Amino acid sequence: METEWTTMLMKYSKVSGPINATENYIKAHSKLFKYIVLGVLGAGYVAYFIAACVLDFKRATALVVLTCLAVAAVSLELLKKYKGKSISRFFKPGVRWFKSNLKWIKWVFILVVVVLLVVWLAIDTSKRPTQLISFGGVCMFIVLIFLFSAHRTMVSWRPVFWGLGIQFCLGLFIIRTEPGFIAFDWLGKQVQIFLDYTKEGSSFVFGDLIGNIFAFQALPIVIFFSSVMSVLYYLGIMQWLILKISWVMQITMGTSSTETLSVAGNIFVGQTEAPLLIRPYLKDMTKSEIHAVMTGGFATIAGSVMGAFISFGIDASSLISASVMAAPCALAISKLSYPETEESCFKSKQNIKVASGDEQNILEAVSSGASASIGLVANIAANLIAFLAILGFINSALKWLGGMVGYPDVTFQLICSYVFMPVAFMMGVTYDESFVVAKLIGTKLFLNEFVAYEELSKLKQNRLDGLAEVIGDERQWISVRSEIITTYALCGFANFSSLGIVIGGLSSICPPRRNDISSLVFRAMITGTCVSLVNACIAGKVLLVCFVSSVSPQHLSVQFLQSSFHSHFSGILFVPPLDCVEVFNGSPFNATLSNVAECCQELFQRYAFTLSLKRSLQVAKLIGRNQICTQAIKYLFVISHYFYLYVKLFFLQHHKQRDRLI
Numbered sequence: 001m002e003t004e005w006t007t008m009l010m011k012y013s014k015v016s017g018p019i020n021a022t023e024n025y026i027k028a029h030s031k032l033f034k035y036i037v038l039g040v041l042g043a044g045y046v047a048y049f050i051a052a053c054v055l056d057f058k059r060a061t062a063l064v065v066l067t068c069l070a071v072a073a074v075s076l077e078l079l080k081k082y083k084g085k086s087i088s089r090f091f092k093p094g095v096r097w098f099k100s101n102l103k104w105i106k107w108v109f110i111l112v113v114v115v116l117l118v119v120w121l122a123i124d125t126s127k128r129p130t131q132l133i134s135f136g137g138v139c140m141f142i143v144l145i146f147l148f149s150a151h152r153t154m155v156s157w158r159p160v161f162w163g164l165g166i167q168f169c170l171g172l173f174i175i176r177t178e179p180g181f182i183a184f185d186w187l188g189k190q191v192q193i194f195l196d197y198t199k200e201g202s203s204f205v206f207g208d209l210i211g212n213i214f215a216f217q218a219l220p221i222v223i224f225f226s227s228v229m230s231v232l233y234y235l236g237i238m239q240w241l242i243l244k245i246s247w248v249m250q251i252t253m254g255t256s257s258t259e260t261l262s263v264a265g266n267i268f269v270g271q272t273e274a275p276l277l278i279r280p281y282l283k284d285m286t287k288s289e290i291h292a293v294m295t296g297g298f299a300t301i302a303g304s305v306m307g308a309f310i311s312f313g314i315d316a317s318s319l320i321s322a323s324v325m326a327a328p329c330a331l332a333i334s335k336l337s338y339p340e341t342e343e344s345c346f347k348s349k350q351n352i353k354v355a356s357g358d359e360q361n362i363l364e365a366v367s368s369g370a371s372a373s374i375g376l377v378a379n380i381a382a383n384l385i386a387f388l389a390i391l392g393f394i395n396s397a398l399k400w401l402g403g404m405v406g407y408p409d410v411t412f413q414l415i416c417s418y419v420f421m422p423v424a425f426m427m428g429v430t431y432d433e434s435f436v437v438a439k440l441i442g443t444k445l446f447l448n449e450f451v452a453y454e455e456l457s458k459l460k461q462n463r464l465d466g467l468a469e470v471i472g473d474e475r476q477w478i479s480v481r482s483e484i485i486t487t488y489a490l491c492g493f494a495n496f497s498s499l500g501i502v503i504g505g506l507s508s509i510c511p512p513r514r515n516d517i518s519s520l521v522f523r524a525m526i527t528g529t530c531v532s533l534v535n536a537c538i539a540g541k542v543l544l545v546c547f548v549s550s551v552s553p554q555h556l557s558v559q560f561l562q563s564s565f566h567s568h569f570s571g572i573l574f575v576p577p578l579d580c581v582e583v584f585n586g587s588p589f590n591a592t593l594s595n596v597a598e599c600c601q602e603l604f605q606r607y608a609f610t611l612s613l614k615r616s617l618q619v620a621k622l623i624g625r626n627q628i629c630t631q632a633i634k635y636l637f638v639i640s641h642y643f644y645l646y647v648k649l650f651f652l653q654h655h656k657q658r659d660r661l662i
Contacts, residue, residue: 061186134541135541137534138164141533142160146336149337149338156340159255159331159335160335163253167328167332168542171538174317184317188316188319195225197224198223218312219377222305222380223374223377226369227366230372231362231369234359238268249263249264258282258293259285259293259296261278262275267326269303270376271296271501275297275509285346286340287338287341287520290520294521295528296331296528297502299492299532300330301491306319306320306323308380312457313457313460314487315484322488322491322535326491326535329534329535330528333527337523380450383450388451391412391443395411395413398412412442413442417435420439420441421434424441427540428481429478429482430482437478440455441533444490445529446495456483456490459478460477460483485543488532488535502525
């Protein structure tokens with residue numbers, strides 16, 4: 001028996017010997033094999049990338065952008081790893097000189113910035129004086145926050161001015177420059193396309209119920225986005241992005257590493273998830289830093305919730321840009337509302353370690369992200385049911401009480417429209433529309449942002465459906481400009497229902513600081529609300545009249561004249577032009593004939609470019625005021641000819657379709 005076992009072991013060793021030797025060789029030269037595999041994969045990707053670009057470069061735009069971003073990120077990390085010390089030594093004399101002359105450099109820089117700002121305001125508002133209202137709104141909120149500051153004499157103005165400056169520059173880049181507008185518009189469209197894949201899963205689970213039911217249409221997007229965020233955390237992409245953004249804000253604003261990291265994290269995650277990035281450091285943070293952490297949570301929205309808002313029909317690029325712009329503003333306004341009075345333990349430039357998830361592989365990351373979203377989805381649904389029911393009860397009670405004294409139409413929204421109307425007006429919304437926007441601001445503050453965004457989506461849909469602007473005494477929709485400003489104003493978790501969420505979430509992470517959290521949370525919520533409103537004011541200041549792809553038919557002529565005006569007088573700043581093809585395709589008539597595009601282009605070339613500077617300015621003023629003036633008669637030929645061709649082509653298409661059916 002022993003002989004047989006010995007023989008079998010010898011045979012096994014002869015067979016397994018080469019396998020073991022190969023395995024040992026691979027382990028000994030694992031680095032070499034790793035580089036070979038990476039080289040083969042890299043060469044394959046380069047070949048694929050070149051082929052995609054050669055075949056159709058426009059189609060490969062997304063691939064080119066993603067590849068460039070990945071190459072830039074990897075190159076930056078490699079440069080920092082292998083040449084970081086050499087680069088630091090090279091710039092050390094310059095840094096030393098800069099620090100020694102910082103006093104006068106600082107004042108020169110401030111003087112240059114102030115002069116440039118005044119010159120820009122003078123030039124920009126000379127064309128659009130009403131935009132000074134939005135600038136006045138920014139000044140108004142800053143003064144009010146300073147007056148109600150916890151320690152006015154201790155305010156450090158560096159983070160305040162740098163934060164507002166970064167926010168303003170981001171707003172200019174995103175809204176008023178061609179590269180910024182195109183980039184964020186493209187990003188918004190890609191996010192919308194990406195979120196549409198949620199329907200693949202939700203339609204399998206819910207079937208035909210996903211049509212117009214909120215719980216089956218919007219909430220699955222939260223689950224999908226949560227899974228994606230979990231995967232990005234597992235891969236380390238999210239941590240890398242957050243660290244880079246926080247580094248930029250820290251070196252410019254001079255804030256501590258912990259509070260900056262948490263606020264930067266709020267761009268992507270929620271108000272209770274972002275503090276987890278700095279969980280080990282919360283117990284040693286100052287009151288001002290904890291206030292900044294909570295303000296960042298109130299002033300922004302989570303990526304998963306953003307997906308739900310996009311499903312409502314809210315503009316994706318505006319939501320993304322609002323979240324990005326809110327981060328530096330949150331730090332700035334927070335340091336104005338509750339300045340630093342203690343010595344922070346995290347003022348040095350030491351690296352804060354950001355922990356990765358506990359998942360072992362990417363599949364577990366997907367599953368854990370979906371599981372983690374269950375509580376969020378249930379919380380959203382439960383809150384909507386509760387708050388909408390409470391709102392209905394409050395409105396009924398107010399109508400009953402108002403009816404006793406002859407005012408049966410009193411509602412919560414009506415009260416908010418008068419209370420917050422000055423706020424909406426100072427953001428840059430027109431007087432007529434400011435009452436509607438004020439209702440939404442009040443709804444967001446006292447109920448939640450879901451209810452407010454849902455109401456905003458109804459207003460937007462009414463405009464796209466071509467409803468009359470006013471029916472009875474009630475406004476049915478607001479202008480595109482007001483929609484975008486309102487999107488910025490509502491972009492945040494600052495409402496009374498979030499107070500308990502923040503207290504419970506942060507207290508569970510750091511129980512010893514529960515008293516500090518409870519005492520600061522209300523101030524942080526008000527500060528977060530002001531951040532969103534300042535964000536809206538900045539958007540109102542830099543925002544020009546822009547156009548969407550779908551407008552109501554009765555307003556096409558006005559849009560046409562406005563587009564011709566702005567194509568001439570946008571100056572060095574970018575104004576998105578009107579895409580005639582998208583307008584026709586998005587209109588209720590849905591005319592798809594190629595002649596429509598040619599006709600629109602011909603009209604544009606024939607009439608729009610013949611308008612002089614003086615005439616165009618007059619037309620723009622007429623359109624902005626919605627007044628009928630004798631000068632508008634000169635442009636009736638353009639409008640009538642435009643509608644004549646449009647109606648003619650529509651009926652031509654209709655007759656062709658009828659003939660085919662016959």
